[in-house]
Amino acid sequence: MEKNRLEAFSDGVIAIIITIMVLELKVPHGSDFASIKPLLPVFLSYVLSFVYVGIYWNNHHHMLQTAKHVTGGILWANLHLLFWLSLFPFVTGWMGENHFAAMPSALYGLVLLMASIAYFILQKSIIASQGENSLLAKAIGRDCKSKLSSLLYAAGIVAAFYSPILSGFIYASVALMWLIPDSRIERVVGQ
Amino acid sequence: MEKNRLEAFSDGVIAIIITIMVLELKVPHGSDFASIKPLLPVFLSYVLSFVYVGIYWNNHHHMLQTAKHVTGGILWANLHLLFWLSLFPFVTGWMGENHFAAMPSALYGLVLLMASIAYFILQKSIIASQGENSLLAKAIGRDCKSKLSSLLYAAGIVAAFYSPILSGFIYASVALMWLIPDSRIERVVGQ
Amino acid sequence: MEKNRLEAFSDGVIAIIITIMVLELKVPHGSDFASIKPLLPVFLSYVLSFVYVGIYWNNHHHMLQTAKHVTGGILWANLHLLFWLSLFPFVTGWMGENHFAAMPSALYGLVLLMASIAYFILQKSIIASQGENSLLAKAIGRDCKSKLSSLLYAAGIVAAFYSPILSGFIYASVALMWLIPDSRIERVVGQ
Amino acid sequence: MEKNRLEAFSDGVIAIIITIMVLELKVPHGSDFASIKPLLPVFLSYVLSFVYVGIYWNNHHHMLQTAKHVTGGILWANLHLLFWLSLFPFVTGWMGENHFAAMPSALYGLVLLMASIAYFILQKSIIASQGENSLLAKAIGRDCKSKLSSLLYAAGIVAAFYSPILSGFIYASVALMWLIPDSRIERVVGQ
Numbered sequence: 131m132e133k134n135r136l137e138a139f140s141d142g143v144i145a146i147i148i149t150i151m152v153l154e155l156k157v158p159h160g161s162d163f164a165s166i167k168p169l170l171p172v173f174l175s176y177v178l179s180f181v182y183v184g185i186y187w188n189n190h191h192h193m194l195q196t197a198k199h200v201t202g203g204i205l206w207a208n209l210h211l212l213f214w215l216s217l218f219p220f221v222t223g224w225m226g227e228n229h230f231a232a233m234p235s236a237l238y239g240l241v242l243l244m245a246s247i248a249y250f251i252l253q254k255s256i257i258a259s260q261g262e263n264s265l266l267a268k269a270i271g272r273d274c275k276s277k278l279s280s281l282l283y284a285a286g287i288v289a290a291f292y293s294p295i296l297s298g299f300i301y302a303s304v305a306l307m308w309l310i311p312d313s314r315i316e317r318v319v320g321q
Numbered sequence: 322m323e324k325n326r327l328e329a330f331s332d333g334v335i336a337i338i339i340t341i342m343v344l345e346l347k348v349p350h351g352s353d354f355a356s357i358k359p360l361l362p363v364f365l366s367y368v369l370s371f372v373y374v375g376i377y378w379n380n381h382h383h384m385l386q387t388a389k390h391v392t393g394g395i396l397w398a399n400l401h402l403l404f405w406l407s408l409f410p411f412v413t414g415w416m417g418e419n420h421f422a423a424m425p426s427a428l429y430g431l432v433l434l435m436a437s438i439a440y441f442i443l444q445k446s447i448i449a450s451q452g453e454n455s456l457l458a459k460a461i462g463r464d465c466k467s468k469l470s471s472l473l474y475a476a477g478i479v480a481a482f483y484s485p486i487l488s489g490f491i492y493a494s495v496a497l498m499w500l501i502p503d504s505r506i507e508r509v510v511g512q
Numbered sequence: 513m514e515k516n517r518l519e520a521f522s523d524g525v526i527a528i529i530i531t532i533m534v535l536e537l538k539v540p541h542g543s544d545f546a547s548i549k550p551l552l553p554v555f556l557s558y559v560l561s562f563v564y565v566g567i568y569w570n571n572h573h574h575m576l577q578t579a580k581h582v583t584g585g586i587l588w589a590n591l592h593l594l595f596w597l598s599l600f601p602f603v604t605g606w607m608g609e610n611h612f613a614a615m616p617s618a619l620y621g622l623v624l625l626m627a628s629i630a631y632f633i634l635q636k637s638i639i640a641s642q643g644e645n646s647l648l649a650k651a652i653g654r655d656c657k658s659k660l661s662s663l664l665y666a667a668g669i670v671a672a673f674y675s676p677i678l679s680g681f682i683y684a685s686v687a688l689m690w691l692i693p694d695s696r697i698e699r700v701v702g703q
Numbered sequence: 704m705e706k707n708r709l710e711a712f713s714d715g716v717i718a719i720i721i722t723i724m725v726l727e728l729k730v731p732h733g734s735d736f737a738s739i740k741p742l743l744p745v746f747l748s749y750v751l752s753f754v755y756v757g758i759y760w761n762n763h764h765h766m767l768q769t770a771k772h773v774t775g776g777i778l779w780a781n782l783h784l785l786f787w788l789s790l791f792p793f794v795t796g797w798m799g800e801n802h803f804a805a806m807p808s809a810l811y812g813l814v815l816l817m818a819s820i821a822y823f824i825l826q827k828s829i830i831a832s833q834g835e836n837s838l839l840a841k842a843i844g845r846d847c848k849s850k851l852s853s854l855l856y857a858a859g860i861v862a863a864f865y866s867p868i869l870s871g872f873i874y875a876s877v878a879l880m881w882l883i884p885d886s887r888i889e890r891v892v893g894q
Contacts, residue, residue: 135710135764137326142524142718145333148407149341150722154730155411157345161419166428180407184400191326206882209757216721216753220728228734237739309397328517333715335526339598342534346602348536357619371598375591382517497696500588519708527715530789531723536855537793539727543801548810566782573708691779 131201136208140190143212148218150184151176156221172226175238178302186215186245186307196266197256209256211248217241224269227294235297242301243283250276279304323391327399331381334403338410340373342367345414346439366429369493370413376408376499377436382506387457388447395450398443405436427481434474434494441467470495514582518590522572525594529601530565533558536605550601554608557620558605560684561604567690568597568627578648579638586641589634617679618672624683632658661686707775709781713763716785720792721756724749727796745799748811751875752795758881759788759818769839770829780828784821790814807862808870815874816856823849852877 155172158165190211197204221241225234253273257264270276286300346363348355352443381402388395412432416425444464448455461467522700537554540547572593603623607616635655639646652658668682728745731738763784770777794814798807826846830837843849859873 132764135714138329138711139714139718139760140324141330142333142715143722146337146719146722148403149337152407152411153341153344153726155408157411157414157418158853159418161415161425163424163497166415166424177404180404184397187330188396188842191323195323195413205761206757209753212383212721213750213753216725217728220725220730223730224734224739227730227732231734232733233736233739234379329520331516332521333524336521336527339594340525340528343598343602344532344535346599348602348605348609350609352606352613352616354615357606357615368595371591371595375588378521379587382514386514520711523708523712524715527712528719530785531716531719534789535723535726535794539793539796539800541800543797543804543807545806548797548806559786562782562786566779569712570778573705578704625869 133194133197136200136205137191137194140194140212141187144183144187144190144215147215148180148187151179151183151219151222154226162228171229172204172223175222175226175230178298178305179218181305181309182242183215183218183220184197185305186211186249188309190247193253193256193266196269197259199259201259204252205254207248207252208215211245211252214241214245214248230298232291232294235294236287237288239283239290239297239301240297242304243280243287246276246280246283250280279307324385324388327391327396328382328385331385331399331403332378335374335378335406338406339371339378342370342374342410344414345378345410345417362412362420363444366413366417366421369489369496370409372496372500373433374409376496377402377440380440380499384444384447384457387460388450390450392446392450394446395443398439398446402436402439405432405439408432411501421485421489423481423485426485427478430478430481430488430492434471434478434493435469437462437467437474441471466498470498515576515579518582518587519573522576522590522594523569526565526569526572526597527552530562530569530598531566533561533601533604536601536608553611554605557577557604557608557612560680560687561600563687563691564601564624567687568593568631571631571690575635575638575648578651579641579642583637583641585637586634589630589637593627593630593634596623596630597648599623612676612680614673614676617676618669621665621669621672621679621683624686625662625669628658628662628665632662657689706767706770709773710764710767713767713781713785714760715892716830716883717756717763717788718762719813720788721753723759724752724756724795726793726801727792744802745757745796748795748799751871751878752791754878754882755815756788756791758878759784759822762822762881766829766839769842770832772832774828774832776828777825777832780821780825784818786826787814787818787821803867803871805864805867808867809860810854812860812863812870812874815877816860819849819853819856823853848880 145180155169155176158169218241221234221238225231225238228234253270260266266292282300282304286297286304289297289300345359346367349360409432412425412429416422416429421427442459444457448458451457473491473495477488477495480488480491526566537551537558540551600623603616603620607613607620610616635652639649642648664682664686668679668686671679671682728742728749731742791814794807794811798804798811801807826839826843826849830840833839855873855877859870859877862870862873
């Protein structure tokens with residue numbers, strides 16, 4: 131019961147985040163192609179963030195399937211993750227409107243990094259609540275994919291000050307890496 | 322269980338899309354009739370998009386009733402559909418504010434076309450997950466209505482450059498065609 | 513099952529409508545009392561609309577409890593009701609920003625009237641789907657309260673052109689009339 | 704059943720409130736650090752409000768677990784609480800944009816105070832509906848924490864006119880006090 135409400139609330143917040151990001155695509159006054167051309171980078175950053183939020187929703191969903199009950203720690207770790215995700219519309223809009231300039235690209239990477247750390251803390255809280263023989267601990271194993279992602283976000287932040295395009299490529303690559311469905315949890319739950 | 326959460330998330334996103342579209346109806350400063358008159362085309366495009374999003378919600382709802390479990394492919398095909406639906410507020414506002422000019426009307430049609438293709442891909446993913454004797458495959462049959470719609474959207478895009486009014490009529494006609502409830506799935510599920 | 517999703521979707525849309533109305537309370541630049549004083553009428557119209565949307569949610573909730581299954585007609589009658597409710601943020605903002613001027617007050621009443629008609633149509637659709645011995649038909653009886661409300665909204669629209677204050681009082685009175693909980697359905701369901 | 708829908712609606716409204724607050728973080732035009740520096744107080748007030756809304760969601764959640772059925776009084780007491788919570792985005796934005804000036808800080812405290820009173824009324828309504836031997840009455844006991852919070856909000860409002868920084872510290876302290884999970888209800892429900 132309690133878990134359902136946590137999932138429903140998280141789904142609500144994530145659904146709103148993914149949808150209000152589109153409000154940064156401000157309707158232009160002109161009606162020709164030239165008037166929407168400057169929106170192209172905003173659109174690109176919207177696509178990237180949409181994919182990221184989709185990945186978080188997907189993985190959050192799988193992770194919570196392994197949780198049996200919700201402790202106070204899990205609840206606040208979850209709100210902490212939602213906090214960083216809620217900053218996506220802001221950093222997406224800032225990066226897009228400034229055509230992937232250095233500072234906005236670095237801040238975008240920082241929010242990605244913080245969200246990945248928040249996800250890691252939530253994961254730890256669920257594992258701690260399950261005690262030994264944690265299903266989730268077994269499912270994620272050494273969790274190399276998450277560790278590699280965090281490293282790449284950090285690399286992207288540094289790269290932003292030399293070549294924002296490079297950091298954009300790094301963020302897009304990490305997203306692609308996660309688009310490949312994470313079958314670990316499904317496999318362990320299936321057993 | 323997993324299907325419920327996919328439905329709840331999709332419902333959330335669609336509910337937000339259908340509601341934030343109204344934010345494009347910007348409150349005017351004057352208080353007389355003249356000050357809301359320019360909003361009439363925005364209102365008309367809002368009505369059209371409201372009906373379209375309502376149709377998508379309705380059909381999405383019926384289609385998912387036939388799905389038994391959710392694969393990774395279905396999940397991403399669903400997010401892909403939500404992506405195109407999330408662009409409705411933008412193209413609705415652009416078309417309305419420019420009084421159904423050529424480019425905005427064409428882009429509106431393009432988003433309708435992409436959403437219909439995304440819906441088609443989602444349908445294929447669900448059918449693929451059901452194997453032979455797919456309930457959904459039986460229900461949709463040759464799926465002429467969807468194919469005709471996609472053709473008409475394409476026609477509307479081309480028409481926009483000659484007569485935007487004509488393309489507006491085409492989009493409204495397709496909406497009307499879908500307002501007639503699609504009894505195919507209900508019939509097959511009922512059996 | 514199907515009814516649950518209709519309720520969840522309606523709840524989502526109504527929750528968003530009731531919350532985005534507050535966005536019409538634009539954050540002022542100054543930090544003294546004088547800078548928020550002009551927001552007072554916007555705040556008052558927000559309170560009135562919040563109560564109205566709350567009443568609709570409450571009554572919608574009770575009415576759907578009597579419904580057993582959802583037909584295509586009920587589904588579209590429900591979307592039709594949500595459409596008129598979705599215009600609340602716009603008319604609330606317009607009426608508030610213009611300090612209850614004539615035209616905005618009349619348009620506010622028109623949206624109230626259309627929503628009450630849409631509610632009536634939804635009620636008829638549910639009764640029709642229940643056939644004879646409809647629980648809902650028994651519960652609402654002659655439905656004098658709804659008919660009186662519609663009359664009063666119409667009176668408020670006319671009054672707006674002579675005395676917008678009077679029409680404001682009429683709208684507030686109807687809201688108060690509905691705040692008294694409608695025990696008819698509860699009584700019949702309880703039996 | 705009825706309780707589920709009340710919870711779902713409240714979750715929806717709270718999820719939207721917590722997410723649209725971020726829209727007050729307006730995307731700046733410049734792309735350097737100087738252009739986001741003025742947003743720092745807005746960000747700080749966002750963090751504070753995010754934590755408060757999280758606390759309300761958490762406690763609301765626990766409190767409703769003890770409720771068995773929903774009366775008309777509970778329903779309206781709940782909407783009354785949501786009304787005050789819905790003003791959070793406005794007062795958060797106003798306080799942040801004015802760098803914690805006197806009036807905005809006092810108004811922020813007033814909304815906190817009204818929300819805590821609304822929460823108290825909702826609590827009373829649920830206890831009243833449970834009659835003697837109310838589980839919730841047993842769980843909250845003398846409810847010193849809530850009474851202390853209301854007192855501190857009042858102190859914060861007064862302090863705002865002398866030292867807004869002090870009132871900011873008071874509001875943050877109350878939030879911290881509530882972050883420590885309220886184990887009273889969990890304990891009593893567990894028994």
